[in-house]
Amino acid sequence: STAQIGVTGLAVMGRNLARNFARNGYTVALHNRTNARTRALVEEFGDEGNFVATESAEDFVAALERPRRLVVMVKAGEPTDAVIAEFAPLLEPGDMIIDGGNAHFADTRRREKELRERGIHFVGTGVSGGEEGALNGPSIMPGGSPESYDSLGPMLEKISAKAKNGDPCVTHIGPDGAGHYVKMVHNGIEYADMQLIGEAYQLLRDVAGRSPAEIAEIFRTWNTGRLDSYLIEITAEVLAHTDADTGKPFVDIVLDQAEQKGTGRWTVQIALDLGVPVSGIAEAVFARAVSGHAGLREASQHLAGPSPRAMGEDEAAAFADRVEQALYASKVVSYTQGFHQIAAGSEQYEWNIDLGKVAAIWRGGCIIRAAFLDRITQAYEAQPGLVSLLADKGFAEEIAAAQDDWRTVLTTAVTHGVPTPALAATLAYYDSLRAPRLPAALTQGQRDYFGAHTYHRTDRDGTFHTLWGGDRTEIDA
Numbered sequence: 032s033t034a035q036i037g038v039t040g041l042a043v044m045g046r047n048l049a050r051n052f053a054r055n056g057y058t059v060a061l062h063n064r065t066n067a068r069t070r071a072l073v074e075e076f077g078d079e080g081n082f083v084a085t086e087s088a089e090d091f092v093a094a095l096e097r098p099r100r101l102v103v104m105v106k107a108g109e110p111t112d113a114v115i116a117e118f119a120p121l122l123e124p125g126d127m128i129i130d131g132g133n134a135h136f137a138d139t140r141r142r143e144k145e146l147r148e149r150g151i152h153f154v155g156t157g158v159s160g161g162e163e164g165a166l167n168g169p170s171i172m173p174g175g176s177p178e179s180y181d182s183l184g185p186m187l188e189k190i191s192a193k194a195k196n197g198d199p200c201v202t203h204i205g206p207d208g209a210g211h212y213v214k215m216v217h218n219g220i221e222y223a224d225m226q227l228i229g230e231a232y233q234l235l236r237d238v239a240g241r242s243p244a245e246i247a248e249i250f251r252t253w254n255t256g257r258l259d260s261y262l263i264e265i266t267a268e269v270l271a272h273t274d275a276d277t278g279k280p281f282v283d284i285v286l287d288q289a290e291q292k293g294t295g296r297w298t299v300q301i302a303l304d305l306g307v308p309v310s311g312i313a314e315a316v317f318a319r320a321v322s323g324h325a326g327l328r329e330a331s332q333h334l335a336g337p338s339p340r341a342m343g344e345d346e347a348a349a350f351a352d353r354v355e356q357a358l359y360a361s362k363v364v365s366y367t368q369g370f371h372q373i374a375a376g377s378e379q380y381e382w383n384i385d386l387g388k389v390a391a392i393w394r395g396g397c398i399i400r401a402a403f404l405d406r407i408t409q410a411y412e413a414q415p416g417l418v419s420l421l422a423d424k425g426f427a428e429e430i431a432a433a434q435d436d437w438r439t440v441l442t443t444a445v446t447h448g449v450p451t452p453a454l455a456a457t458l459a460y461y462d463s464l465r466a467p468r469l470p471a472a473l474t475q476g477q478r479d480y481f482g483a484h485t486y487h488r489t490d491r492d493g494t495f496h497t498l499w500g501g502d503r504t505e506i507d508a
């Protein structure tokens with residue numbers, strides 16, 4: 032038993048993670064259901080480090096030094112349970128199973144509990160950064176017991192991405208499902224980011240009349256400022272790309288039906304259960320759904336829209352600047368909503384998640400890495416009990432400076448008939464929080480009228496009902 036870590040499941044993610052461990056000096060035991068994958072890895076990359084290729088579960092487990100650290104990178108869902116069922120009987124108390132797949136945190140909670148009862152640490156771990164990240168340094172979000180992090184943390188810190196200041200992009204998120212939960216919300220925020228960028232693109236295209244190549248340049252400029260992020264960077268690359276077959280902009284030859292694997296949908300489903308308004312993320316998930324309803328869209332081509340309006344050159348240039356303001360403000364709001372969801376999950380499941388640390392480990396490696404995450408960390412460090420990112424003075428001031436443009440962009444979008452669901456939902460959230468009074472008072476009145484659901488008053492304590500069907504006197508309920 033010579034290997035400090037083992038990886039089973041050697042498709043793109045597992046194979047790159049195994050190589051990453053090996054390149055960092057660890058001896059890595061390898062295993063895959065289909066042995067051909069294991070052999071291929073050793074053949075192609077065996078000279079990158081020390082690998083111990085194994086072809087059975089028993090040999091794999093025997094190759095690992097104790098306490099064993101066994102990383103599972105198989106397809107999430109039933110395959111994960113199958114792998115646990117295969118390996119758990121071969122393990123001993125104190126050993127660790129690290130699930131790096133995109134598991135649902137509820138599954139992780141169940142698996143962690145079952146394995147804990149057998150003395151095995153189950154470390155549900157979010158891994159972000161795609162195959163590139165897995166190889167060169169992902170952002171890593173491990174849950175599970177503090178003891179497991181003591182043993183595993185230093186290794187994860189070594190293979191993880193590093194932020195610009197050198198900090199490793201990994202931290203112990205919290206017990207049982209906390210890591211996979213945070214990874215889920217990370218992906219939800221990623222959906223919102225992508226949708227907001229998509230809406231900004233469409234406004235620049237359809238309202239400001241810019242070509243994809245011109246928009247690529249605009250995004251490149253934005254990427255040098257406060258929007259500096261991986262997603263803005265790759266957006267410029269995609270927009271600048273020309274299709275080799277047709278010579279057309281690549282973005283114009285791709286079918287406009289967005290697919291999804293489910294983590295965005297989970298985020299919204301859980302947000303509904305917890306009562307957390309993540310409207311930016313929800314609109315992003317719905318926008319992908321709308322795009323995929325090809326028949327519905329086809330049948331709607333006759334629906335009326337506004338008369339086309341052309342924008343003068345000066346106006347278009349000024350509009351592009353306004354779109355940057357709107358995109359930034361909406362981005363701040365969607366992160367605000369995502370962090371609210373993490374805080375709510377942390378409270379519900381007693382995870383005690385440090386929100387500032389979550390922002391800090393997203394600064395490198397992951398898909399939503401962005402310069403402004405530093406600001407989020409600073410905001411939570413300055414005020415650990417911060418109720419909302421919008422309550423941070425710095426963010427509030429930035430949005431105050433952006434809001435006129437944000438509103439102009441949305442009224443322009445409406446006038447031109449360009450759909451901007453996520454930009455609009457995030458502004459509506461902002462205005463809802465700001466509003467001194469909400470029509471919820473009327474909602475309560477309606478509920479009391481049709482269902483005697485009662486209401487509270489602003490001027491005195493108690494629960495009340497009005498006799499709507501009678502003389503409309505108010506009674507204590």
Ligand code: NBP
Pocket residue numbers: 039040041042043044045063064065068104105106107109110113114131132133134158159160161162
């Ligand atoms: P896949 O999700 O495509 O899974 C393929 C692997 O699962 C293969 O090693 C396969 O073995 C194994 N497997 C399956 Br399928 N059923 C199995 C079973 N019943 N027992 C044992 N092994 C089984 O691989 P991936 O794209 O590398 O992703 C791995 C995990 O990482 C997933 O959970 C994914 O959601 C997550 N993730 C992926 C990304 C990404 O960018 N792709 C990013 C972050 C996280 P075989 O070779 O014998 O078929």
